[in-house]
Amino acid sequence: GNSVTQMEGPVTLSEEAFLTINCTYTATGYPSLFWYVQYPGEGLQLLLKATKADDKGSNKGFEATYRKETTSFHLEKGSVQVSDSAVYFCALIYSSARQLTFGSGTQLTVLP
């Protein structure tokens, strides 16, 4: 079946540090890939997405590239801020399905 494996947390960084959260997936075919974020006290929000190989999703300074050859969708940000502290979830979905398959989430804490 489909699965998503993401870097275990928690991750603690200083402000302006470089962030990478690894995500790899197991799936047949070509799913769409997503990063969701949950800020404290809020719901899950779509952060960025990529729908085909080599696509790069980007939003709020975050980027992730759909790598078919390595089945990966790593999340990166060049300079994190305290306000980026949240839980980040990698996920995939097939266009024919309506179920998102999520990874286990990575807690990020950014210290001033």
Added chain:
Amino acid sequence: EAGVTQFPSHSVIEKGQTVTLRCDPISGHDNLYWYRRVMGKEIKFLLHFVKESKQDESGMPNNRFLAERTGGTYSTLKVQPAELEDSGVYFCASSREVGELFFGEGSRLTVL
């Protein structure tokens, strides 16, 4: 436009009791989903409504869980009787025919 709202935000009950979680989707969204995150693990799909019909309930863990969406508007998820392993965060999401899923803040359930 109001987002997906869930109630209660947190419920603490004893094993064997009953809890009912409610989700109000975004107005006009026919698709409604329930997901849950148990013990800090991955978020898992429970079921999917299209209007008042259950499109896919393959993720429902057992018959102690009952979801309804009478009239195709809000949905309830009842757990009866609750067990310790049901503790977690229950997320609701809604979407139009094809498109992004919008999630609520989640309802945290603690079973003692």
